[in-house]
Amino acid sequence: MRARLTAGGGFALLGEVLLTGVVVALLALPVLTLPAALAAGIGHLRRYVADEGSPHAATWRDARAAAAGGVMVALLALVGSTAATLAIGLADADPTPAGAVMGLVGRLAIGIVATGVVMAAGAWTRDGGWRSAVRGLRGQLDADPAAALHVFVAVALTAVLTWQFPLLLVPSLGVVAFAVVAVQHRARRRLP
Numbered sequence: 001m002r003a004r005l006t007a008g009g010g011f012a013l014l015g016e017v018l019l020t021g022v023v024v025a026l027l028a029l030p031v032l033t034l035p036a037a038l039a040a041g042i043g044h045l046r047r048y049v050a051d052e053g054s055p056h057a058a059t060w061r062d063a064r065a066a067a068a069g070g071v072m073v074a075l076l077a078l079v080g081s082t083a084a085t086l087a088i089g090l091a092d093a094d095p096t097p098a099g100a101v102m103g104l105v106g107r108l109a110i111g112i113v114a115t116g117v118v119m120a121a122g123a124w125t126r127d128g129g130w131r132s133a134v135r136g137l138r139g140q141l142d143a144d145p146a147a148a149l150h151v152f153v154a155v156a157l158t159a160v161l162t163w164q165f166p167l168l169l170v171p172s173l174g175v176v177a178f179a180v181v182a183v184q185h186r187a188r189r190r191l192p
Contacts, residue, residue: 013048016045017045017177017178020044020045020173020174021173021174022171023040024038024174024177025037025170027041031074031078032074035070035120035130036121037070039063041059041173041174043062043124045174045178046184049181049185069130069131072130073120074117081113083109084109084110085110087106087109088102111155111156118151119147119151119180122183143187150182151176151179151180154175154180155176157175158175158176
């Protein structure tokens with residue numbers, strides 16, 4: 001990561017992160033392609049930061065390759081998020097403290113599902129596919145729990161920013177993709 005930052009400067013990296021957010025947002029317009037769009041965007045930023053060739057044609061190839069399995073990941077995430085949203089709706093109707101706790105648990109569940117999707121998108125490769133990416137989530141959590149917390153915070157900040165100003169979703173998607181790349185880079189540096 002250091003080579004890219006010194007060669008192109010921090011503003012070039014910021015521009016690439018924001019451009020990646022636009023690309024991810026465009027590829028994710030049909031909501032079911034969001035995991036594939038994130039996987040492609042994360043792959044693009046990973047190549048960019050590593051100072052490898054990162055043409056947008058490679059990002060498009062990654063998005064196409066990730067699309068089929070990514071739809072299944074998106075459907076499973078939608079099922080989990082819908083169940084949590086229903087629980088939140090029921091909790092909001094309950095004025096007791098138990099309702100408040102249930103609402104908080106439901107919101108946390110949505111955040112956990114979103115974090116799982118983002119982390120799986122970060123682990124997706126053309127060779128391994130979505131199955132190995134999803135199966136590897138537990139290993140990622142065991143190896144570096146702080147990484148999951150960092151990604152969760154990035155997802156939560158994206159949700160808050162989007163709630164306050166919906167147009168911020170576009171650059172926030174790039175920031176989430178970069179957060180995954182930064183967390184993975186941090187984990188590689190810690191390995192002996």
